[in-house]
Amino acid sequence: MLATLLGPDDFRKGTDLYFERHDGQAVTTEDFVRAMTDASGADLVQFQHWYDQAGTPSIDVSGHYDESNQCYELTISQMTPPTPGQPVKVPLHMPITLGLVGASGQDIPFEVAGETARTIQSESGFSRVLELREAKQTFQLTGVTEAPVPSIGRHFSAPVKINFDYSLEELGFLSRHDSDGFNRWEAGQRLSIALIGALESGTNDEQLEEAKEAFKTMMRHHLAAAQRVNDDAVDGASVAFNLALPGLAFLGELRDEVNVDTLVAARKAAKSIVADELQEELVGAMAAARSEAPFEMTPSAVGRRAIVTICLDYLLASSHDSAVSFAEDIYRSADNMTLWAGALRSIVGSELPSAAAARDWMLADFYTKGEKDALVMDLWFSIQAAGAGPDAVAKVKALMSHPDYTLEVPNRMRSVLGGFAGQNMAGFHTASGDGYALLADTVIKLDQFNPQMAARMLGPLTRWRKFDSSRQALMRGALERIQNQDALSADVFEVVNKSLDLPSTEV
Numbered sequence: 045m046l047a048t049l050l051g052p053d054d055f056r057k058g059t060d061l062y063f064e065r066h067d068g069q070a071v072t073t074e075d076f077v078r079a080m081t082d083a084s085g086a087d088l089v090q091f092q093h094w095y096d097q098a099g100t101p102s103i104d105v106s107g108h109y110d111e112s113n114q115c116y117e118l119t120i121s122q123m124t125p126p127t128p129g130q131p132v133k134v135p136l137h138m139p140i141t142l143g144l145v146g147a148s149g150q151d152i153p154f155e156v157a158g159e160t161a162r163t164i165q166s167e168s169g170f171s172r173v174l175e176l177r178e179a180k181q182t183f184q185l186t187g188v189t190e191a192p193v194p195s196i197g198r199h200f201s202a203p204v205k206i207n208f209d210y211s212l213e214e215l216g217f218l219s220r221h222d223s224d225g226f227n228r229w230e231a232g233q234r235l236s237i238a239l240i241g242a243l244e245s246g247t248n249d250e251q252l253e254e255a256k257e258a259f260k261t262m263m264r265h266h267l268a269a270a271q272r273v274n275d276d277a278v279d280g281a282s283v284a285f286n287l288a289l290p291g292l293a294f295l296g297e298l299r300d301e302v303n304v305d306t307l308v309a310a311r312k313a314a315k316s317i318v319a320d321e322l323q324e325e326l327v328g329a330m331a332a333a334r335s336e337a338p339f340e341m342t343p344s345a346v347g348r349r350a351i352v353t354i355c356l357d358y359l360l361a362s363s364h365d366s367a368v369s370f371a372e373d374i375y376r377s378a379d380n381m382t383l384w385a386g387a388l389r390s391i392v393g394s395e396l397p398s399a400a401a402a403r404d405w406m407l408a409d410f411y412t413k414g415e416k417d418a419l420v421m422d423l424w425f426s427i428q429a430a431g432a433g434p435d436a437v438a439k440v441k442a443l444m445s446h447p448d449y450t451l452e453v454p455n456r457m458r459s460v461l462g463g464f465a466g467q468n469m470a471g472f473h474t475a476s477g478d479g480y481a482l483l484a485d486t487v488i489k490l491d492q493f494n495p496q497m498a499a500r501m502l503g504p505l506t507r508w509r510k511f512d513s514s515r516q517a518l519m520r521g522a523l524e525r526i527q528n529q530d531a532l533s534a535d536v537f538e539v540v541n542k543s544l545d546l547p548s549t550e551v
Contacts, residue, residue: 045094046080048139048173048201051162054084090137090177098127101136102205103176109191116144116154116185116192120176122204138176141201143169144185144192149221152192157184164199169223171198193217198224212238216258220265225282232262233290236314240295244303244310256317263287263318263325270329270351273344280333280347287354289314292469302510304473312361319362330355330370339380346382353386360394368398375406384410385423392431421448422459429463436471437478440464444486451490454497461486465504472504473511477518480505484522487536488529495533502526502536506543520544 047055058080066075073095081088101124108117120140124133141164144152151170155161161172174183193214197206210218210231215238218231239255241247266286273280292311296302318326333351356374359367368391375387388410391403407428414420425443432439443449443460451457465472465483472479483505491498508519526532527540 045139045202046077046088046091048141048199049088049091049137049162049175050080050084050086054086055080057083088137090135093134093136097124097133097136098130099125099133100203100205101138102207103138103140105194105196105206105208107194107208109188111191114186114188115157116188116194117182118142118174118185118194119180119182120174121180122176135177135179138202138204140174140176140196141171141198142174142185143171143195143198143222143224143227144188145195145218145221145223146190146192149217151223152188152190154185154187157186159183166223169198171195171224173201195222195224195227198227200226210234212255212258216262219262219286225279229282229285232266232286235259235262236289237295237298239317240290240307240310240314243313244306259314260317260321263322267322267325267329267355270355271325271332273329273333273348273351276344280344280351282347284347284350284354287351287358293466296469296510299510301512303512304469304515305475308470315358315361316363319358319360319367320364323359323362323364326355326358327370330359334374349380349382349386352383353390356387357390357393360390360396360399362396365396365398368394368396368402371399372402372406375409381420381423384413385427389427389431392427393433395433418455422455425449425456426459426463426467429460430467432464432468432471434470436464436468437474437482440471440482451486452493454494457486457490457497458501461501465501473515475514477515477522480519480522484526487526491529491533491536495535498533499535499539502539502543506539508543 046058050058061083062076062079065079074092077088077092080086101122104121104123106119109115110117122135122138124136126133144154146152153170154172156172156174159174161174164171164173193210194208195218196208197204212235215231215235219228219235222228222231235255235258239259242252242255266283269278269283270280270287272278273283289311292308295307295311299307330352333348333355335345335348337345339345352374356370359370371387371391371394374383375391378384378387388406391399391406394403407424410424411421414424425446425448428443429436429440440460444451449456449460461483465479472483483501487498487501490501502523505519505523508516508523511519523540523544526536527544532540
């Protein structure tokens with residue numbers, strides 16, 4: 045944020061002065077900010093509150109375009125939630141980097157009336173840094189030649205939650221045209237989240253179709269970019285990020301209460317929209333990204349491999365059994381761990397009937413490749429635990445009975461239990477509660493000789509309040525069973541008691 049507020053030259057002067065004054069000393073945040081102030085002449089007194097106020101701020105933003113005056117009025121209100129010991133918060137000094145995107149997809153240059161707003165201009169875009177200091181502040185942006193779509197908080201200029209009432213069409217537009225890579229990705233994620241929410245809630249057909257069409261238009265755009273991945277102007281890694289759906293864990297965090305069954309089904313349905321309706325584009329993007337050249341550890345090669353693995357993952361979520369042959373071909377022709385693991389991960393997670401045979405031989409081959417490498421074996425275990433389907437608990441128990449599995453080696457234990465409890469939402473949260481029981485049993489055993497690791501593995505159970513009442517009762521029951529063990533370690537006792545909101549006493 046300081047670099048954004050001051051600009052690169054003054055920020056460099058500030059860091060130089062900071063090291064000149066304090067190299068080798070124990071210093072404070074006040075010393076750092078004072079060096080920035082003295083070097084730049086900027087007023088950073090209010091900025092210091094970032095260091096003494098807890099909580100993640102959020103900003104509410106609204107905009108209005110006045111065509112006759114070619115002025116866009118942007119109003120920003122900031123809020124920081126109260127926290128224990130800090131019920132009242134003062135406004136923070138926030139840098140908000142703003143761009144305005146026109147109908148052509150190009151940034152519109154503008155001025156900020158009455159303000160000195162630093163300009164950030166590049167070949168791809170035009171932005172200005174607004175300095176938000178008040179609880180509510182209105183900025184008059186002049187010289188705006190057409191009604192824009194605002195791109196707020198470019199370059200992740202401040203760690204805040206941004207609330208702006210974008211339409212689905214506007215989110216799709218920004219996901220295709222925003223010159224800022226972070227905001228382009230963020231808009232796509234918000235559009236995907238809206239679609240998954242509509243699929244989960246069973247919203248009316250008109251709204252759902254609108255969300256689907258906006259989503260498909262966005263994905264076609266990114267898949268078209270993926271087909272040009274061999275063009276130096278296309279960043280393959282960014283394209284792969286833009287193609288990826290938000291994960292289940294993140295989607296769960298956005299909900300006050302997680303309905304595991306409907307959330308998993310909704311995300312699966314969103315994935316199927318891409319897999320079944322954009323199959324030709326997926327195949328084309330994957331073909332363009334596949335390289336006949338030997339393995340390279342270059343940014344462009346990394347980006348191409350990322351596109352191959354994500355397109356393959358979509359294809360294996362389709363209703364077409366022919367997708368399995370793509371996975372087998374990629375696995376056989378690969379000369380690197382990224383593609384071997386990517387193909388294996390996709391085939392393990394696929395529900396296609398024809399995937400079973402391919403899954404068996406690929407798991408056997410991957411095991412042979414990694415038999416003498418502990419890290420590769422950890423990956424072999426983790427892929428299976430994270431991707432196990434309806435009978436996940438039984439499969440994880442089988443993995444824990446494998447000759448190469450041992451509870452005594454933290455990485456091996458974590459590869460199975462972490463992959464299952466941390467990455468396999470449907471499997472871990474099975475309605476029977478068997479997933480919770482398995483984690484509790486393992487933690488109890490682990491606590492006897494590695495209490496620190498046992499306490500860390502408890503994380504998935506401690507979030508029991510996020511789920512429906514039935515699962516809450518089962519998760520709480522698992523925690524209470526752990527709590528009732530004799531000779532429970534202080535590490536596990538503290539985590540369990542804190543989660544259950546019980547008073548802490550000495551063990």
